Each structure stands twice: as C-alpha cells, then as structure tokens.
Amino acid sequence: MMPRVRLANLPTPVETLPRLSAALNGPVISIKRDDLTGGLGFSGNKTRKLEFVYAEALANSAKTLITVGSVQSNHCRQTAALAARFGLDCILVLFGRDPDEKDGNLLLDSLFGASVVWTGREQYKETLQQVFDQAWTDGKRPYLIPLGASNAVGTLGYVYAMKEFIEQGLDVDTIILASSSCGTQAGLVLGARMFGFKGEILGISIDHPAEKMRSRIAALATEASERIGQKIIFDPDEVKVNDDFIGPGYAVMTDLEKNAIELFARKEAILLDPVYTGRAAGGMIDHINRKILHQGQHILFWHTGGVPALFAQPYQDILQP
Ligand SMILES: *Cc1c(COP(=O)(O)O)cnc(C)c1O
Secondary structure (H helix, E strand, O other), X not given: OOOOOOOXXXXXXEEEOHHHHHHHOOOEXXXXXXXXOOOOXXXXXXXXHHHHHHHHHHHOOOOXXXXXXXXXXXXXXXXXXXXXXXXXXXXXXXXXXXXXXXXXXXXXXXXXXXXXXXXXXXXXXXXXXXXXXXXXXXXXXXXXXXXXXXXXXXXXXXXXXXXXXXXXXXXXXEEEEEEOXXXXXXXXXXXXHHHOOOOEEEEEEOOOOHHHHHHHXXXXXXXXXXXXXXXXXXXXXXXXXXXXXXXXXXXXXXXHHHHHHHHHHHHHOXXXXXXXXXHHHHHHHHHHHOOOOOOOOEEEEEEOOOHHHHXXXXXXXXXXX
C-alpha cells in the first residue's frame, strides 16, 4: 500500500441526473461528486492527489508546502487548507499581479494563512526555484508540489478513485472529465486498467492541445504504475482527449461555460465552476446535441470541484442575471 494520509470523505456520492438528461433528450447521465471530497476547504479533485503527495512531504519532514498555479487555482486553495490544518507554512507562487480585491479561491488562500508570491507564467519555474531556495536557506524545510499536484505520486489519488467508482457498481459507457495538468485523467486511465473498467474515459481539454495531453497522460500513467510496482506502458493512442472547447483559452469564460453552469444549476441544483467543470460540461452537452453521445448510453460526468471561482471576478459579473 502506498503511503497515504486520509483527507477526503470517501467514497464521494454517485448520483443520477434525470432532469438534466430529459432536458437534453439524451443518454442517462450520472455524476461522481468529487466536488464533495470534503476535508479541505470547499473540496475538489486535488484533495485526492494531496493524500499521497502530503504523505511524501511528511516522509521528507516538510514544514512548508510550496506550490504554483493561476490566481483562482483550486489546487493552491486546497494546498493552503492542507497546510493550515496540519500546522505547516504555505507559500503559493501565483501567475499574474496582486489584484486590489481578493475574491474566490484567492480570498480563501489568505484565510488559510498562505503567503503569495506573484510571477509571470513564462518565468514561473525560475521564481519557484528562487522561492524554494530561499525557504531552504531560511530553515523552513520546504517541500515542492508541482502544478496541479500532477506528478506520479499525486496521480495515485485517481487510481484509487477509479477503484472506488468501480466498487460503487455503476455500469457506464463513457466517463467525461475536465483535464488540464493531466494527473486526474492519468490516474483514471491507470485505475481502469488495474481494476477493470471497460468503458471510455474522455478528457475535455481545458487549455492544451489534445496531442500534448495524450502523451503526458500516457507518460504519467506509466510512471504511476511503476510507483505501484507493476509497470504498465501506456501509449498516447489509447488516451482520449478532445480539445474542441478551449475557445479563447484558459479561464476565459464564454457562453459555453455559462450555459452549462445555468443548466446544471436549474435542472439538478448542481454547481459547476467557470474554468474546468463548466467547460467540460459544455463539451458534454455539445456531444449530446450532436448525438455523439445519445439515448441508450449511460454516461458519467466526473465533477472535479472548483466552485469557489463562481464568486470571483470576472465570472461573478458574467453570471449576473
Ligand atoms: C485542477 C482541476 C482540474 C484538472 O485536473 P488535472 O488533474 O489538472 O487535469 C479539473 N477540475 C478542477 C475543478 C480543477 O481544479
């Protein structure tokens, strides 16, 4: 068994969404509620990854967690919550400029007591190294968690999430999820192979070209399998990623996300986020409208969290009635 610190309330619920399904005249739609992983300030998919990453940080006697992300990073917010809960320091390296008003995840970061260093997206690796070196020199025993906690260790969170889902006994044809730093999908892909899920796993890319994502997911899944001690080599061709919905780019909300957020809220009282799940659900709805996903099938939308960003700018303004 891999070293793991229990943080999430598991298993997360699986629910069916009959009113959404009827509104779309589409397949049976179920949802895996990883927006309810609990445990770390408003939940999300990073909580599962951090169970394994934090165990490794502890093995390294870490006293400070350092990680990186965008202004409204859900990963950074969950890492800040983790540090607060276990009495560690947390330094977040965030892309962009310090905004006058802290909202959404950024407000939560400060509530959890994390300190923030601002950097440009292009030079973030240098900034991260500087911040790490300084913390080391200062005797803070820093531990570096990569973007999205998407290394082989973090990926294990979703290997066991797939096992958990299989044990919930729902027979679905296709799993749809938001994919970005690739650890979530890599874990599901490896878990599917290890524990025998036969359906399709379709990642909706939030920001990167599909080809790049398929290679990264295959490499991460392979690396994670080595960690578990049974090496399986994955080929990018066996990974399914759709990059048709990137639109104007990362974290830019359009009607695709807005309409999906409104539909899920009105039909099922489920909240999606503007950056990840809103885009992935928009992609799913598009697939249903075009009958690529259709009646007679059973599909699963894997909710990955992110809801605090609903209350951040510019999203809050865009969602005004
Ligand atoms: C990070 C994140 C994702 C993407 O997961 P990756 O493992 O980075 O691909 C999806 N949804 C939400 C809400 C996230 O915060």
